[in-house]
Amino acid sequence: GQQVQQSPASLVLQEGENAELQCNFSTSLNSMQWFYQRPGGSLVSLFYNPSGTKHSGRLTSTTVIKERRSSLHISSSQTTDSGTYLCAWSNYNVLYFGSGTKLTVEP
């Protein structure tokens, strides 16, 4: 079956530090999405990233399809970045999710 592995499972940072979140896929990668979720909250789409690098403020997503991997870089982290980051692999309109990285940014 489809396998999406995220690392690390959890991460604690001091405000101002950078974070690198990884997502690896066991099957051929067609497309993928990065989401942010607050505790008890909905999923907010951060990037829809078929390939290459995309930027949004302090966030950068880089996807290398041939290597079946994607990364999310958060620069100059803030306490409001705390939450869970999920990646998902897309195959013909169906998303398969990783278990997420729980990020805690301390002041």
Added chain:
Amino acid sequence: EAAVTQSPRNKVAVTGGKVTLSCNQTNNHNNMYWYRQDTGHGLRLIHYSYGAGSTEKGDIPDGYKASRPSQENFSLILELATPSQTSVYFCASGDRGGPHAEQFFGPGTRLTVL
């Protein structure tokens, strides 16, 4: 950005009872989805639909039915609710725009089956 709403937001049901979760989207997306999210499992796909009148089974369809009566509405039905179906349920919609289109999620429904 797609506007996806869900109702109810919270639901307590009894074992053996019938539960219907509703989802509405206002951006005319063809595709709609139901997921459940559980600690340790992430989000898993239950049912999805490519348009009015169609429903497809996802990865964990057992114990659930789905109904897509219109482009805007997609329901998830638990005919005989069980405690194992206690979870947070998310609805999503997606633009057809190619086979790997971006998906947009609703706020979620927290279901507790006693």
